[in-house]
Amino acid sequence: MRKKFLGIRDVVTIAIFTAAIMMIGSALSKVFGVLSFLTAGGAILVSGAVISFLTAPLFLLMVLKVGKHGAIFLHSILYGFIFLLAGLPHMVIFYALVGLIGEAMMMPRGSGYRHVFRSGLACSVFLSVKSLHPAAILWIIGNYNPQGVHGYTAAQIAKMMDIYFNPITVGLIFVLTFVGSAIGSFAGARLLRRHFVKSGILQINE
Amino acid sequence: MxxxxxxxxxxxxxxxxxxxxxxxxxxxxxxxxASGELVVLSGPSGSGKSTIIRLINGLAYMDEALVIEGTAEMNGQSIEAMASWERSERVGSVFQDPRSQFFTSVVGDELAFYCENFGMRPETIKKRVHQAAIEQKLMTLLDHRIMTLSSGEKQKVAIAAVRVARQTIYVLDEPSSNLNLAATLQLADLLGKWKAAGHTIVLAEHRLHYLSDLLDRMIYVRAGQAMRSFSKEELVMLPAEQLAESGLRQTRFIWRASNNRRTMPQNIHQVSINQLSINGWSVGETLLHDLTFSIRSGEVVMLTGSNGIGKTSLARVLCGLSGKSEGTIMIDGRPVPRRKRSQQIRYVMQEADYQLFGQSVWDELFIGIKEDDVQVPRAQQLLRELDLWALRDRHPSTLSGGEKQRVTLAAALMSAAPIIILDEPTSGLDWHSLEKAAECLKREAGKGRIFLVITHDYELISQAGTRLIHLRDRVISDDFLLDENSSARVLALLTQDEP
Amino acid sequence: MSKPLILDPRTKLGVVLVIGFLIFGSTVTQLLLLFSVTALYGFLNGVRRSLPIYVLILLLYFLSDYFASETRNILFVSLAFFSYFIVCFLPALLAGEVLVRTPAGQLMSALTAWHLPKTIIVAFSVSLRFVPIAGMEIRSIHEVMKQRGVAFFSRTGWLHPWRVFECALVPLMIRLLKISDELTASAITRGAEAPIRRTSVHEIKFHFCDYAVILLLLILTFVLLVRR
Structure with missing residues (x-):
């Protein structure tokens, strides 16, 4: 009954959910961008967590609705493509890798898709790895771009880099985002059960 | 056979x-x-008309949630056995909501989508696109962005995008529900041309007035069964009462102004708008200019006018969602600032899906409202009045379009807001629900509520309206009380809108 | 105003790819060079409205940088810190803006020319078209929430966060599922599953200006890499 590969229906579903997740992500990033100016970067720590918390239910629904291998990867690639259009081509490589990690989470015993807990876990891992991306990019820029027209700024930037991108901070971002998306997945799963499973729109394995 | x-x-x-x-x-x-026939499927909403349409274009066979038995054949070939692209070469499908059918952002590209999928050469594609665009009078719009078009134009694009395939069978699922009267008449024109060209056409539709001259047969569908088949002559001869009894919309425009016009209650509320101007998106653009009018309790005011003239913008300003306006809005004699207005003026959007949050119809009515001794009986009464009682435990997302529209109406009536603005509340309603909704409006108006209804629906105006305000050229061009003799004037106003 | 250049979408994509990687490891002077080149490229391609904003950001960086070294005030230092990152991305954003302005149909034709599978092309085109629509959907839902007293920043919002979470996401999910259904129906009935290689109504060809842009891009890359 179930086709192995992604059909048009799955592809369209993934594309639409990707666009919505992207939209929410970028809208919130803007808010957090402003906030981090005000809090001297403090908001960066939680921005990933909040964004993941809100997008995890959508991600979960997408994965469960499509229920086939390849969904996470395609989602991830599309995400990267949209960044490419915004002028950030390296994002495609990063997202292809993240997508593969997400897919790998779903690999064992083939029944991963449609399984709520497994999907939720994959979702959390996926989203938390994803959240490292802005930090990673900034880290590369900060470390490898010889910067500052004035010496003082250069030194300051190096100092601030140390504050924001030491392993502890990055680890903290990862953990916070993981917690955020885990809570999001949990709440999302509850939402899906209440609204979609009961009414027969979605079939899942507990 | x-x-x-x-x-x-x-x-x-x-x-x-x-x-x-x-x-x-x-x-x-x-x-x-038969080949060359035009068959209309009509009946109450949720009766299975759409499913039959989806059987013919094969979509039902791709839906994993459905179990199908029986044989469906097209030209002697089993529809189930055909591949989806083979079906698409023979059957053209036009759906209800043209907004969500597009893949590209430009009209010309959208028309090319089909041909591109079949790997046609660019010259062939251009020829086909050109031809379809001429048929739908879209030539001047080919390089426009789809987002900027009116719903009538979007529907034309959707039809042209199917038409490029040059099928001989067409199925249409409630094609008129998002169209105004002028656009609906254009659609009728097109169907006439297709029929003259020998195409086979099957429609699922509530509105019968524009089809009654065209159709060969109308099948009355109810609870998933073909209850009766009417020929054109039989249908036209059917008395309005019998149509109404079967839940069918009227076959011609009948004005029923007589019953309970203006049963004015004691004057409880009054909303007055003074020199209100509505601004558009771009700076310095004025959609509506110096509107001055006032509405009193008991009135059900129908607001009409072309697409894009600013009816919805006016509604958004009135209920405080948008601040792009100048002028004053007074409720019961006091000017009410924007932030306070949403408590007094409730706006029900056209799209029901946005407005359904609850996990059941019952739950939906109690969002933001306490379930107490006063509200529970009210909710029960409203659900019964709007024919939703049997559906009270269903999840809103499993309802049909018309049923969702009634739920949003019920939710709005539950609120304490004295003024309610409805945006196209009857686009997907069958006759029975329309009548119920109209009665409900009149009853609530009698209790002192004020209704402002944005609509193109002649039948709703005739059933529920007490007054009509028509917007044209940025001002109120007509504002009159509806009575026994208003029919011609209303029709004239509705048909002069831009499609 | 002169008419924008007509470039092959593949050229624009190439510019994005190269510039996107060139911004890494560049000094401020090199970034300035990159910025002015892409600004000219953007200007010729019809990016005009956002150019002043980019220039303003650049000025902001230099100003805060100057004040940071003069006053050593933490406010200016962090301002310089953050604006520096944005400045690093300006050339890439400019190149991206040129690409984004390409009508989706032409982008699709570029993908078609590269023999990508149909599903990928459809997925890409759908998500591209749907990003602005998703924004509108979310806004509409929030407006309804405001009307019904369950908005994010309302009393109910603070008291019953779960309710708000539910009210925001459920309609959105239902809308998204419904739109996917309708769009799928529209795709299937228009032959999207036909096992035939897609063509495109847009014939894309490299013209003189494409070659010129590519040549200039190569020279720029060479110069920048040699100077490192």
């Missing part, structure tokens, strides 16, 4: 469709459509 004529173009035999949860949708439905 009992058919006298040559082989039927479409042949459905003893079809049963049910959902995976064993809910029957279609029960023993048979239909045979």
């Amino acid at each position: 009992t058919n006298k004529r040559a082989d039927p173009m479409i042949q459905l035999k003893n079809i049963y469709v049910r959902s995976r949860q064993e809910v029957p949708i279609i029960n023993n439905f048979s239909l045979s459509v």
Whole structure:
């Protein structure tokens, strides 16, 4: 009954959910961008967590609705493509890798898709790895771009880099985002059960 | 085979469709459509008309949630056995909501989508696109962005995008529900041309007035069964009462102004708008200019005018969602600032899906409202009045379009807001629901509520309206009380809108 | 105003790819060079409205940088810190803006020319078209929430966060599922599953200006890499 590969229906579903997740992500990033100016970067720590918390239910629904291998990867690639259009081509490589990690989470015993807990876990891992991306990019820029027209700024930037991108901070971002998306997945799963499973729109394995 | 004529173009035999949860949708439905025939499926909403359309274009077979029995053939070939692209070469499908059917952002690209999928050469594509655009009078719009078009134009694009395939069978699922009267008449024109060209056409539709001259047969569908088949003559001869009893919309424009016009209650509320100007998106653009009018309790005011003239913008300003306005809005004699207005003026958007949050219809009515001794009986009464009682435990997302629209109406009526603005509340309603909704409006108006209804629906205006405000050229061009003699004037206003 | 250049979408994509990687490891002077080149490229391609904003950001960086070294005030230092990152991305954003302005149909034709599978092309085109629509959907839902007293920043919002979470996401999910259904129906009935290689109504060809842009891009890359 179930086709192995992604059909048009799955592809369209993934594309639409990707666009919505992207939209929410970028809208919130803007808010957090402003906030981090005000809090001297403090908001960066939680921005990933909040964004993941809100997008995890959508991600979960997408994965469960499509229920086939390849969904996470395609989602991830599309995400990267949209960044490419915004002028950030390296994002495609990063997202292809993240997508593969997400897919790998779903690999064992083939029944991963449609399984709520497994999907939720994959979702959390996926989203938390994803959240490292802005930090990673900034880290590369900060470390490898010889910067500052004035010496003082250069030194300051190096100092601030140390504050924001030491392993502890990055680890903290990862953990916070993981917690955020885990809570999001949990709440999302509850939402899906209440609204979609009961009414027969979605079939899942507990 | 009992058919006298040559082989039927479409042949459905003893079809049963049910959902995976064993809910029957279609029960023993048979239909045979001859080549060149125009058949209309009509009946109450949720009766399975759309499913039959989806059987003919094959979509039902791709829906994993459905179990289908029986044979469906097109030109003697099983529809189920065909590949989806083979079906798309023969059957053109036009859906209800043109907004969500597009893949590209430019009209010309959208028309090319089909041809591109079939790997046609660019010259061939251009020729086909050109031809379809001429038929739909879209030549001047080919390089426009689809987002900027009116719903009538979007529907034309959707039709042209199918038409490039040059099929001979067309199925349409409630094509007029998002169109105004002028655009609907254009659609009728087009269907006439297609019929003259010998195409076979099957429509699922509530509105019968624009089809009654065109159709060969109308099948009355109810609870998934073909209850009766009417020929054109039989249908036209049917008295309005019998149509109404079957839940069918009228076949011609009948004005029923007489019953309970203006049963003015004691004057409880009054909303006055003074020199209100509505601004558009771009700086310095004024959509509506210096509007001054006032509405009192008991009135059900119908607001009409072309697409894009600013009816919805006016509604958004009135209920405080948008601040792009100048002028004053007074409720009961006091000017009310924007932030306070949403408590007094409730706006029900056109799209029901945005407005349904609850996990059941019952739950939906109690969002933001306490379930107490006063509200529970009110909710029960409202659900009964709007024919939703049987659906009270269903999840809103499993309802049909018309049912969702009634739920949003019920939710708005539950609120304490004295003024309610409805945006196209009857686009997907069958006659029965329309009548129920109209009665509900009149009753609530009698209790002192104020209604402002944005609509193109002649039948709703005739059923519920007490006054009509028509917007044209950025001002109120007509503002009059509806009575027994308003029919011609209303029709004239509705048909002069831009399609 | 002169008419924008007509470039092959593949050229624009190439510019994005190269510039996107060139911004890494560049000094401020090199970034300035990259910025002025892409600004000219953007200007010729019809990016005009956002150019002043980019220039403003650049000025902001230099100003805060100057004040940071003069006053050593933490406010200016962090301002310089953050604006520096944005400045690093300006050339890439400019190149991206040129690409984004390409009508989706032409982008699709570029993908078609590269023999990508149909599903990928459809997925890409759908998500591209749907990003602005998703924004509108979310806004509409929030407006309804405001009307019904369950908005994010309302009393109910603070008291019953779960309710708000539910009210925001459920309609959105239902809308998204419904739109996917309708769009799928529209795709299937228009032959999207046909096992035939897609063509495109847009014939894309490299013209003189494409070659010129590519040549200039190569020279720029060479110069920048040699100077490192």
